[in-house]
Amino acid sequence: MTRWLLIPVAGLLLAGCANIQPQPVGQVYPEPSGQPSSTGGSPVPGGAVGQPVSPGEPVPVPEVKPPLLPSYPRNIEASGAAAPVLSLVRQAREARKAGKLEPAAAALERALRIEPRNPWVWQALAGLHLQMGQAEQAESEAQKSNSLARRNPYIEVENWRLLAAARTQRGNANGAAQAEARHEELQRLLTQPPLAP
Amino acid sequence: MLPPRLASWFTRRNLLRSGLTALVLLLSALLVVAAFQVASLDREIRSRFAGVRWTLPAQVYAAPQELYPGLNLPLADLRHELVRLGYRPVDALEGAGTFVARADSLDIATRAFGFWDGAQPASRMLVRGGAEGIESISDLGTGGPLDLIRLDPMLIGSIYPSRGGEDRVLIKLSEAPELLVQGLLAVEDRAFYEHAGISLRGIARAAFENMTSGRVRQGASTITQQLVKNFFLSSERTFRRKAKEIVMALLLEAHYDKAAILEAYLNEIYMGQDGSRAVHGFGLASSFYFNKPLAELKPQEMALLVGIVKGPSQYDPRRRPDLVRERRNLVLKTWAERGLLREDELERALAQPLGLSGGARGGVERYPAFVELVKRQLRDQYPEEALTNEGLRIFTTLEPRAQEALELRLLADLPELEKARKLPAGTLEASGVITSVEGGEVQAVVGGRSIRYAGFNRALDSRRSIGSLSKPFVYLAALMQPERYNLATVLPDEPINLKLSKGNVWSPANYDKKLHGSMPLYVALAQSYNLPTVRLGLDVGVDKVQQAFAGAGFANVPALPSIFLGAVDMAPLDVAQVYNTLAASGYQTPLSAIREVLTKEGQPLKRYPFKVKQTLPEAPVFLTTWAMHKVLEFGTARSAYSVIPASTRLAGKTGTTDDLRDSWFAGYSADRVAVIWVGRDDYKPTGLSGATGALPMWSRLMRDLKVRGLDDTPPAEVEEALIDPASGLKADERCVGAVSIPFVAGYAPSESAPCAGGLLDKPADWLKEIFQ
Numbered sequence: 001m002t003r004w005l006l007i008p009v010a011g012l013l014l015a016g017c018a019n020i021q022p023q024p025v026g027q028v029y030p031e032p033s034g035q036p037s038s039t040g041g042s043p044v045p046g047g048a049v050g051q052p053v054s055p056g057e058p059v060p061v062p063e064v065k066p067p068l069l070p071s072y073p074r075n076i077e078a079s080g081a082a083a084p085v086l087s088l089v090r091q092a093r094e095a096r097k098a099g100k101l102e103p104a105a106a107a108l109e110r111a112l113r114i115e116p117r118n119p120w121v122w123q124a125l126a127g128l129h130l131q132m133g134q135a136e137q138a139e140s141e142a143q144k145s146n147s148l149a150r151r152n153p154y155i156e157v158e159n160w161r162l163l164a165a166a167r168t169q170r171g172n173a174n175g176a177a178q179a180e181a182r183h184e185e186l187q188r189l190l191t192q193p194p195l196a197p
Numbered sequence: 198m199l200p201p202r203l204a205s206w207f208t209r210r211n212l213l214r215s216g217l218t219a220l221v222l223l224l225s226a227l228l229v230v231a232a233f234q235v236a237s238l239d240r241e242i243r244s245r246f247a248g249v250r251w252t253l254p255a256q257v258y259a260a261p262q263e264l265y266p267g268l269n270l271p272l273a274d275l276r277h278e279l280v281r282l283g284y285r286p287v288d289a290l291e292g293a294g295t296f297v298a299r300a301d302s303l304d305i306a307t308r309a310f311g312f313w314d315g316a317q318p319a320s321r322m323l324v325r326g327g328a329e330g331i332e333s334i335s336d337l338g339t340g341g342p343l344d345l346i347r348l349d350p351m352l353i354g355s356i357y358p359s360r361g362g363e364d365r366v367l368i369k370l371s372e373a374p375e376l377l378v379q380g381l382l383a384v385e386d387r388a389f390y391e392h393a394g395i396s397l398r399g400i401a402r403a404a405f406e407n408m409t410s411g412r413v414r415q416g417a418s419t420i421t422q423q424l425v426k427n428f429f430l431s432s433e434r435t436f437r438r439k440a441k442e443i444v445m446a447l448l449l450e451a452h453y454d455k456a457a458i459l460e461a462y463l464n465e466i467y468m469g470q471d472g473s474r475a476v477h478g479f480g481l482a483s484s485f486y487f488n489k490p491l492a493e494l495k496p497q498e499m500a501l502l503v504g505i506v507k508g509p510s511q512y513d514p515r516r517r518p519d520l521v522r523e524r525r526n527l528v529l530k531t532w533a534e535r536g537l538l539r540e541d542e543l544e545r546a547l548a549q550p551l552g553l554s555g556g557a558r559g560g561v562e563r564y565p566a567f568v569e570l571v572k573r574q575l576r577d578q579y580p581e582e583a584l585t586n587e588g589l590r591i592f593t594t595l596e597p598r599a600q601e602a603l604e605l606r607l608l609a610d611l612p613e614l615e616k617a618r619k620l621p622a623g624t625l626e627a628s629g630v631i632t633s634v635e636g637g638e639v640q641a642v643v644g645g646r647s648i649r650y651a652g653f654n655r656a657l658d659s660r661r662s663i664g665s666l667s668k669p670f671v672y673l674a675a676l677m678q679p680e681r682y683n684l685a686t687v688l689p690d691e692p693i694n695l696k697l698s699k700g701n702v703w704s705p706a707n708y709d710k711k712l713h714g715s716m717p718l719y720v721a722l723a724q725s726y727n728l729p730t731v732r733l734g735l736d737v738g739v740d741k742v743q744q745a746f747a748g749a750g751f752a753n754v755p756a757l758p759s760i761f762l763g764a765v766d767m768a769p770l771d772v773a774q775v776y777n778t779l780a781a782s783g784y785q786t787p788l789s790a791i792r793e794v795l796t797k798e799g800q801p802l803k804r805y806p807f808k809v810k811q812t813l814p815e816a817p818v819f820l821t822t823w824a825m826h827k828v829l830e831f832g833t834a835r836s837a838y839s840v841i842p843a844s845t846r847l848a849g850k851t852g853t854t855d856d857l858r859d860s861w862f863a864g865y866s867a868d869r870v871a872v873i874w875v876g877r878d879d880y881k882p883t884g885l886s887g888a889t890g891a892l893p894m895w896s897r898l899m900r901d902l903k904v905r906g907l908d909d910t911p912p913a914e915v916e917e918a919l920i921d922p923a924s925g926l927k928a929d930e931r932c933v934g935a936v937s938i939p940f941v942a943g944y945a946p947s948e949s950a951p952c953a954g955g956l957l958d959k960p961a962d963w964l965k966e967i968f969q
Contacts, residue, residue, distance in 0.1 A: 084265035084345035102804055103314045106793075109636070109807050114263065116635035116868065125807070140809045144784055147815060151913065 072152040076120035085111045119148040119155050126162045135169035157186035242445045245428050253588030254357035254364050258350040259595040265345045269330040283489030293319045294493045310349035313793040354568040356584045366480035370460035377499045383535045386420040394421045394446035421446040424462045469509040488554035497546040500528040565651035566644030567595050570790045588797030594638035599631045602901040603641045604648050606894045618884045627875045628655035630773040637786030656769045661859050664763035664852035665725045671734045671761050672722050674745040676817040679941035684719040685925040688729035705731050717922045719824040723832030734761035748812040749775035750785050772863050772872045780865035783813035816914035816941045822848045833888050840896040845906040851887030860890030866904035916942045921950030929953040
């Protein structure tokens with residue numbers, strides 16, 4: 001039950017400025033994105049026009065609103081993903097355990113053809129590419145997952161971990177530290193009991 | 198002086214001896230020469246047979262149709278899909294490749310297939326559903342539910358050498374139907390298992406039968422001889438060639454067993470011609486003539502193939518159906534005489550039509566424009582010989598249903614356009630591309646009206662001015678500076694005279710040659726007004742617009758103000774790339790037509806994984822898409838919603854070039870990007886704008902594809918605000934005609950509009966200053 005109370009707190013830190021729609025549990029994949037590339041709900045600075053976006057760099061959160069939603073799915077099984085997607089994700093996990101990384105990636109891509117905007121699947125693909133040493137690809141996929149996560153902290157906490165690791169692999173120490181901070185922040189909020197109101 | 202007798206003896210003896218010696222020498226020399234010749238022939242035949250026996254073209258497959266509960270594939274479409282794959286409708290399931298159709302369900306016996314990630318065995322399943330899609334799938338054996346199943350993918354082409362290209366689908370002897378093999382021998386070489394390569398009896402009998410009967414006549418050549426003849430194709434009829442053929446046949450038999458020779462024959466024999474492509478072997482002949490695998494052929498179909506071996510150009514089933522039918526029936530009767538068919542089977546087979554697959558090209562080489570794209574992407578990575586000789590299996594992203602929908606639009610709509618514009622039939626050309634939004638997979642390509650013929654591929658190679666298709670990138674470049682521009686920014690619509698470097702003056706005008714007063718930025722894009730766009734572009738800067746293009750995936754944009762109005766030459770595929778990046782929220786994925794490459798043994802060789810990279814910021818891309826939706830809602834493309842349900846949210850842009858030479862439309866849904874170009878190869882005006890030429894085709898295409906609408910829920914970085922469009926400032930309930938507009942979060946106007954109690958303002962002043 002503590003989790004339920006935690007979520008608004010997590011949301012506090014995560015939230016950008018946009019209003020959040022209540023999201024019924026078990027709803028099939030959320031089309032619009034939650035956490036955007038540049039994270040933290042901050043706008044893209046005008047000066048960055050035309051420059052390659054440096055996505056995922058945390059920016060101070062300008063404004064915080066408590067989210068209204070009571071619950072986020074904690075894993076893909078609880079997310080209302082379609083049965084074939086779940087079965088492909090399971091297949092990918094097994095392949096990955098068996099060290100068959102390419103077949104695992106192929107299964108995840110097959111799942112994405114069915115549900116192209118499923119943040120869990122993008123995340124799984126990011127994790128896999130990280131393991132395969134394809135850090136750049138992993139970073140983009142984790143960002144994409146964040147974009148599609150609708151601010152689900154259970155998705156984001158793992159994405160930030162992946163982003164930190166991917167950036168470390170790519171030699172971006174600064175970006176990695178920022179991602180790590182985000183990850184730890186979320187981790188704390190998701191594991192510690194909430195403060196009394 | 199010698200006595201005459203002695204002299205005569207001496208002379209005779211000497212002559213005899215020298216004659217004999219000469220003869221022996223001559224024979225020896227001949228033997229040596231013959232031995233050398235035989236040895237050389239032996240080498241030749243062995244290397245031909247044992248080495249790469251056949252140049253095996255790469256086989257190209259479409260994406261397999263995935264089936265799962267919840268898929269929005271109407272049952273009627275699934276039935277159509279099965280027919281396209283060569284599945285036969287039957288009353289009760291027979292072997293693999295058959296189905297039973299009922300009103301609300303289908304029984305399907307699927308074929309086994311070796312996919313990249315492993316073999317999928319043949320299965321029998323029950324698919325329930327209706328017009329909305331598939332409701333459930335269950336295994337007919339166990340009754341248990343099935344989550345996900347793939348149909349075998351359609352073979353869409355082969356990559357064979359362009360000159361004298363031989364194409365084939367390799368089969369094993371063990372896979373060939375028994376009736377086909379026995380039936381072939383019964384007609385072509387009854388003594389195959391007895392002779393040693395040539396058959397004297399066969400020659401004698403053939404000569405006799407040829408003289409006396411009207412039955413299927415025996416050829417004088419054995420299977421082995423025919424094989425040799427095919428290996429070294431040459432139609433000269435000389436004694437020398439015949440002798441060579443006989444020697445090689447004997448050699449072949451000496452080296453290889455009957456099974457190997459028969460298998461080689463089944464794959465080598467010439468079975469017909471398809472343009473520049475030579476159809477070799479029964480495997481390809483089966484798909485070329487019947488669009489199904491050999492294992493699924495009926496007796497009369499096998500008889501047809503065996504019948505035409507005799508002379509595929511003479512017995513061309515598509516050109517001379519009556520002659521071929523006669524020949525087929527003779528073969529069937531011969532089979533019955535030889536006990537290969539029962540009397541009732543014979544009667545049934547004789548009553549059947551030829552059953553050729555529709556269209557001259559069956560299931561193979563149907564999509565030359567798409568296969569051309571595949572070839573180009575492969576050629577970057579494989580040498581030509583690897584593609585034409587090694588039998589690679591290429592799994593592509595082609596979605597036959599999308600391809601068919603696109604082809605239908607070109608075939609059906611172009612004549613309609615010509616008629617409406619009173620243009621002579623055949624004047625207009627068109628091309629189009631469909632891609633998947635998130636994976637960047639090319640699902641369909643049409644390179645021109647002659648969709649079955651590989652010719653000028655306009656989708657890939659016709660680079661034309663894109664006209665107003667470039668405008669979204671001007672607006673995107675502006676919206677990427679949220680502190681300066683937003684969708685409500687008021688733009689003036691005033692004449693512009695821009696001095697160019699060589700003293701020329703550029704004076705662009707609106708398409709309707711009118712001025713429309715000031716308007717919000719999104720209205721200028723929706724109505725595709727040129728003057729506000731040029732103003733905005735000049736203010737933002739050519740370099741920023743170039744960078745927006747580059748972020749979307751096209752770097753070759755000149756540094757000229759005319760790019761704001763589309764003086765950029767792009768092929769439809771290039772346009773699909775840049776619009777795909779917009780559709781994917783700023784994540785760029787290089788468009789790809791290939792998923793996997795396998796060796797001919799089915800071993801994975803290379804996979805082409807999804808590649809994404811964020812190259813444009815999400816919030817400004819969302820705003821641009823929002824404005825591009827307005828293009829369809831009330832702008833230049835509003836006619837789209839007379840075809841597409843209003844609830845399906847789409848975004849797109851019309852493009853028209855000077856004097857109506859090019860008519861473009863590019864746009865997207867949540868799942869697909871589609872680009873259509875209509876114009877003339879001779880660059881003459883067509884009388885069509887983007888809205889009157891390409892748009893109607895695009896709209897019908899999106900309707901036919903049953904695309905998923907865009908989600909209008911903004912991402913976290915975007916907020917919505919109520920705005921007074923006249924001033925571009927914050928509105929409240931007092932403002933008439935206020936609209937809710939999305940902004941990059943933190944950049945919505947804070948100042949109130951006059952209608953909401955704010956002070957009067959001149960919002961466009963900053964713009965005017967620039968031009969003074």
